[in-house]
Amino acid sequence: MVEFLLILVLSFSLVSGIAAQDTRVRLTIPPEQAPDPAWRREFFKETLPLKNRPQIVSRKKVKDEVHVTLKNTGETPLEYYGTFPVSIQLYQEIFRRGLWRKSHRDWCCLGKEKYMLLPGQSIRLEVGFSDEERGERLLGEFREAGTNRCGLIVLATEV
Numbered sequence: 001m002v003e004f005l006l007i008l009v010l011s012f013s014l015v016s017g018i019a020a021q022d023t024r025v026r027l028t029i030p031p032e033q034a035p036d037p038a039w040r041r042e043f044f045k046e047t048l049p050l051k052n053r054p055q056i057v058s059r060k061k062v063k064d065e066v067h068v069t070l071k072n073t074g075e076t077p078l079e080y081y082g083t084f085p086v087s088i089q090l091y092q093e094i095f096r097r098g099l100w101r102k103s104h105r106d107w108c109c110l111g112k113e114k115y116m117l118l119p120g121q122s123i124r125l126e127v128g129f130s131d132e133e134r135g136e137r138l139l140g141e142f143r144e145a146g147t148n149r150c151g152l153i154v155l156a157t158e159v
Contacts, residue, residue, distance in 0.1 A: 035139055035152040036093055036102040043105075050151035052076045052144050057122060059156060064128055066138075066156040071122040077145040081112040086126045088140040091152055095135030095159070103136075116145065129158045 040047075052074030060067045072078050082088040089112055093100040117123055127138045139152040 032154060033100050035091075035154070036100060038102040039091060039139075039152055042102075044150055047143075047148050047150045050142060050144060050149050052078060052149075053151065054078055054117060054142055054153060056153075056155075062126075065126050066128070068125045068127060068155045069122055070117070070125065070153070072117045072119050075119050076147070077119065078117040079114055079143045079145050080117065080140060081114055083112060085115050086124060088125050088127070088155075090127060090155075091139040091141065092130065093137050093139065095137075100137060117142075125155065127156050129156070135159055 052072070054070040055073050057069040057071050058067075059069075080088050089106055091105045092103040094103045095101075115123075125140065127140075129136055129138065135158075137157040138155050140155050141150060141152055143150040
């Protein structure tokens with residue numbers, strides 16, 4: 001029985017002209033799966049989840065970057081950290097064994113500053129993917145000003 005299944009899988013790969021594994025992986029990646037709970041356990045365990053989540057208005061690929069426009073549709077200001085207003089601190093997840101898994105967060109020796117996204121305001125963020133990874137997504141951290149609420153928002157996904 002195992003030999004029959006192996007022959008069937010190999011036959012599909014040869015007939016279709018594409019690797020069976022690539023097709024399967026692309027079909028199973030859930031881009032909007034919630035962030036890996038390991039982030040909250042490691043960095044945000046003393047906080048509550050966001051009530052006011054910024055809304056993704058658009059994502060546009062520009063050269064080697066993705067420009068993500070977000071809007072604060074809530075009633076509380078949202079804070080985020082970055083080296084510049086358009087470059088938010090990123091949290092990277094890699095797709096492994098059927099799930100998005102915590103990889104690393106960026107760090108910059110130039111330092112991070114706090115920026116504010118006021119109610120009704122929009123911002124365009126510029127994010128870039130790693131050259132070494134495939135099946136990567138980038139998240140940004142937002143905090144509700146004056147509260148103990150924070151959360152990660154999926155900004156861009158590359159499969």
